[in-house]
Amino acid sequence: MKKRxxxxxxxxxxxxxxxxxxxxxxxxxxPEESKAVESAAPAESQAPxxxxxxxxxxxxxxxxxxxxxxxxxYTYNFIRGKEAATxxxxxxxxxxxxxxxxxxxxxxxxxxxxxxxxxxxxxxxxNNSYGFEPFMLKVVDDxxxxxxxxxxxxxxxxxxxxxxxxxxxxxxxGRYLAGVAGGMKLQQMxxxxxxxxxxxxxxxxxAFPYAEVISGYTAFFLGARSVCPSVTMKVKYVxxxxxxxxxxxxxxxLADEGCKLISQHSDNTTPATAAESKGVxxxxxxxxxxxxxxxxxxxxxxxxxxxYFTYIIKAVANGESFDQDWTGGYGDNAIVVTDxxxxxxxxxxxxxxxxxxxxxxxxxxxxxDTKTFTVGGxxxxxxxxxxxxGDFAPDSEEAVFDGAYHESYYQSAPxxxxxxxxITEE
Amino acid sequence: MTGKKTPLIRLAKRDAMPxxxxxxxRLAAIVLALLVGGVVMAAVISPDNGNFFRRFxxxxxxxxxxxLGKKTAIRQTVKNFIPLLGTALAIxxxxxxxxxxxxxxxxxxxxxxxxxxxxxxxxxxxPQVPLLxxxxxxxxxxxxxxxxxxAFFKARWGTNETLFTLMMNYIVIGFVKWLQGGxxxxxxxxxxxxxxxxxxxxxxxxxxxxxxxxxVLVLMVVMFLYMKYTKQGYxxxxxxxxxxxxxxxxxxxxxxxxxxxFLSGAIAGIVxxxxxSGANNTLYDGVADGAGFTAxxxxxxxxxxxxxxxxxxxxxxxxxxxxxxxxxxxxxxVAISDVITGVLLFFMLGCExxxxxxVIFRGREEKEGTK
Numbered sequence: 195m196k197k198r199x200x201x202x203x204x205x206x207x208x209x210x211x212x213x214x215x216x217x218x219x220x221x222x223x224x225p226e227e228s229k230a231v232e233s234a235a236p237a238e239s240q241a242p243x244x245x246x247x248x249x250x251x252x253x254x255x256x257x258x259x260x261x262x263x264x265x266x267x268y269t270y271n272f273i274r275g276k277e278a279a280t281x282x283x284x285x286x287x288x289x290x291x292x293x294x295x296x297x298x299x300x301x302x303x304x305x306x307x308x309x310x311x312x313x314x315x316x317x318x319x320x321n322n323s324y325g326f327e328p329f330m331l332k333v334v335d336d337x338x339x340x341x342x343x344x345x346x347x348x349x350x351x352x353x354x355x356x357x358x359x360x361x362x363x364x365x366x367x368g369r370y371l372a373g374v375a376g377g378m379k380l381q382q383m384x385x386x387x388x389x390x391x392x393x394x395x396x397x398x399x400x401a402f403p404y405a406e407v408i409s410g411y412t413a414f415f416l417g418a419r420s421v422c423p424s425v426t427m428k429v430k431y432v433x434x435x436x437x438x439x440x441x442x443x444x445x446x447x448l449a450d451e452g453c454k455l456i457s458q459h460s461d462n463t464t465p466a467t468a469a470e471s472k473g474v475x476x477x478x479x480x481x482x483x484x485x486x487x488x489x490x491x492x493x494x495x496x497x498x499x500x501x502y503f504t505y506i507i508k509a510v511a512n513g514e515s516f517d518q519d520w521t522g523g524y525g526d527n528a529i530v531v532t533d534x535x536x537x538x539x540x541x542x543x544x545x546x547x548x549x550x551x552x553x554x555x556x557x558x559x560x561x562x563d564t565k566t567f568t569v570g571g572x573x574x575x576x577x578x579x580x581x582x583x584g585d586f587a588p589d590s591e592e593a594v595f596d597g598a599y600h601e602s603y604y605q606s607a608p609x610x611x612x613x614x615x616x617i618t619e620e
Numbered sequence: 621m622t623g624k625k626t627p628l629i630r631l632a633k634r635d636a637m638p639x640x641x642x643x644x645x646r647l648a649a650i651v652l653a654l655l656v657g658g659v660v661m662a663a664v665i666s667p668d669n670g671n672f673f674r675r676f677x678x679x680x681x682x683x684x685x686x687x688l689g690k691k692t693a694i695r696q697t698v699k700n701f702i703p704l705l706g707t708a709l710a711i712x713x714x715x716x717x718x719x720x721x722x723x724x725x726x727x728x729x730x731x732x733x734x735x736x737x738x739x740x741x742x743x744x745x746x747p748q749v750p751l752l753x754x755x756x757x758x759x760x761x762x763x764x765x766x767x768x769x770x771a772f773f774k775a776r777w778g779t780n781e782t783l784f785t786l787m788m789n790y791i792v793i794g795f796v797k798w799l800q801g802g803x804x805x806x807x808x809x810x811x812x813x814x815x816x817x818x819x820x821x822x823x824x825x826x827x828x829x830x831x832x833x834x835x836v837l838v839l840m841v842v843m844f845l846y847m848k849y850t851k852q853g854y855x856x857x858x859x860x861x862x863x864x865x866x867x868x869x870x871x872x873x874x875x876x877x878x879x880x881x882f883l884s885g886a887i888a889g890i891v892x893x894x895x896x897s898g899a900n901n902t903l904y905d906g907v908a909d910g911a912g913f914t915a916x917x918x919x920x921x922x923x924x925x926x927x928x929x930x931x932x933x934x935x936x937x938x939x940x941x942x943x944x945x946x947x948x949x950x951x952x953x954v955a956i957s958d959v960i961t962g963v964l965l966f967f968m969l970g971c972e973x974x975x976x977x978x979v980i981f982r983g984r985e986e987k988e989g990t991k
Contacts, residue, residue, distance in 0.1 A: 293948050300813060302900040303909075306696060306944070313692055314948045328816050332901070402810035433801065435812075586807045 373417020686945020763889020
């Protein structure tokens with residue numbers, strides 16, 4: 195959006211200066227949209243038939259991105275997944291030809307991009323942003339033979355169509371794990387007498403009061419509390435997925451209110467730098483932030499899209515169907531935590547994390563174990579997962595069973611949206 | 621005359637040139653522009669696609685094939701074409717009047733907001749045809765009133781309309797941003813999107829594209845007749861030629877300025893309605909997507925002739941869609957379409973200069989003569 199505003203301004207100024215010259219021939223051209231960095235999708239493909247192994251297959255895949263890899267965050271994470279999946283599939287004799295559309299808006303340009311990919315022969319089109327889905331869904335009926343995926347959204351898998359899919363990973367598991375590292379640090383500070391037990395407060399910079407965010411910070415909090423029982427958490431919303439200044443302001447305000455550890459569900463690295471400037475610790479999201487905040491950032495967690503991409507592309511190559519709603523967890527290698535910042539992490543953190551990781555992978559640790567938290571002072575015994583009547587209040591599918599709330603069990607997009615005791619929203 | 625004081629190159633205004641000569645110059649400019657544009661494209665296309673000449677030809681073949689090669693491609697091209705022509709028609713009367721309306725972008729958006737209000741809150745109460753008509757009327761009124769503000773200030777206090785209309789853009793675009801994240805945001809909150817319209821608030825498709833193309837083609841004819849054969853069209857032309865003449869002739873210039881701006885804004889507002897109801901089925905801050913600025917170019921290049929505008933709009937629409945396909949097939953950056961368009965405009969505007977002026981080199985004035 196900023197780029198567009200800038201280009202409007204430039205175009206306007208240009209026109210202005212020309213028109214002001216009083217000439218009859220004063221005009222200009224607005225660069226419609228400075229989709230400046232549009233880098234190359236690997237176009238070469240189609241291994242010559244005679245040189246290829248007999249079962250060599252080729253798949254053409256469209257990937258529609260809201261940004262480009264320069265964001266070092268959200269889209270960069272998808273591009274990493276794309277590259278890893280390409281390598282993994284090449285080893286199995288599946289050749290992937292990618293058509294990547296960068297810097298697509300959550301508007302009708304997304305519809306155009308989906309049409310373009312489908313028309314150019316993509317057998318599979320992946321939309322990487324939540325806001326793409328409504329525009330993607332306008333196109334799917336025209337191309338029944340093409341598979342469409344709306345990542346992180348929830349409107350496709352149960353829409354009654356065969357060629358629409360959703361996917362998300364259990365990022366709450368990654369957040370739980372990051373919470374363990376953060377909690378270890380807080381406990382170390384308590385044990386060393388640097389802070390009292392009551393002063394162990396986490397500040398969380400959230401994008402929106404939205405199930406995906408609430409589920410994430412609850413998991414982070416529970417991870418921290420599993421190793422630091424006295425911890426509490428404050429949440430501040432910036433009401434934007436990406437607003438570097440507001441994210442920084444929120445982190446600074448939280449630190450000023452006494453938070454000793456900052457974490458975030460927002461796109462920028464500014465909460466990390468704000469934490470560093472305030473002398474508190476930080477756990478990041480989407481990308482390693484230890485480089486820019488070496489004295490604050492403990493680690494980050496992110497989704498690894500490569501296993502999913504590999505799975506669906508292989509399915510398409512073999513002419514098989516694949517899950518309409520896919521959820522990947524630790525066991526699927528879909529969740530990654532970045533390297534622990536050993537210089538500042540509490541001793542023993544790596545060992546503890548390895549233990550928790552194992553527990554998450556084999557299912558012996560449930561993130562939303564109902565014995566570990568209360569809502570309104572009482573243990574959670576009943577909660578619906580899905581909304582079926584469109585009022586945005588869950589009304590079907592019991593999520594609480596076997597002693598845990600089952601997040602991302604009925605659909606890949608998170609639905610845990612309760613405020614548990616110990617967390618306050620501001 | 622051949623003294624040292626004579627500059628090497630001088631410019632002199634030309635006498636009127638025969639029409640065929642003017643068009644020959646323009647044609648030559650387009651051919652030259654396409655040559656230069658082709659060189660740029662060939663330079664960025666990977667050498668895997670053959671030698672330079674092959675890449676040059678291949679680039680244009682891909683652009684044409686991508687824009688016009690298939691029925692679905694043509695539909696997408698027409699979708700690009702609609703707002704360009706519509707907006708160029710909207711600003712034409714203003715420019716004829718020498719009123720520099722740089723605010724079509726905002727007028728489109730203002731019209732889109734008003735149309736969207738009815739699409740969101742009246743769709744369950746009204747059947748399709750009356751709803752669409754009300755949305756169109758609301759769009760026209762919204763765009764017209766938005767344009768009337770700078771016109772009023774210009775007529776009353778002589779404010780600079782160029783700056784005024786430009787600044788009005790940012791206000792309404794910011795307002796839409798607020799609507800998107802605020803009162804009109806769809807449930808559940810967090811998407812920063814306004815919900816997709818109900819079916820009866822969407823324009824029907826004709827020949828695979830929303831029927832906005834019929835609207836703008838009709839508008840094109842109406843605008844041609846309005847400018848050429850009506851009293852109001854004549855008044856606009858007179859004010860554009862000389863405000864004083866208009867005053868001496870007893871015309872109320874302020875009234876004409878406001879009336880024309882309202883008309884201009886209203887047409888832009890209708891384009892806004894077409895975009896939200898036909899192309900996007902929702903409202904967002906980038907709804908105008910630069911059409912308000914590109915249309916200025918379209919209007920000028922066509923010498924404010926409505927049929928010329930259709931031709932230029934079609935050419936730009938083909939380039940836009942074709943270069944998207946070029947990116948898909950040959951991994952050329954999408955920004956290349958902006959470069960090609962820029963080259964094209966540069967040459968075409970440049971040629972207007974050579975139509976108006978001639979260049980005289982030192983020592984040649986005896987033969988050419990100056991005035």
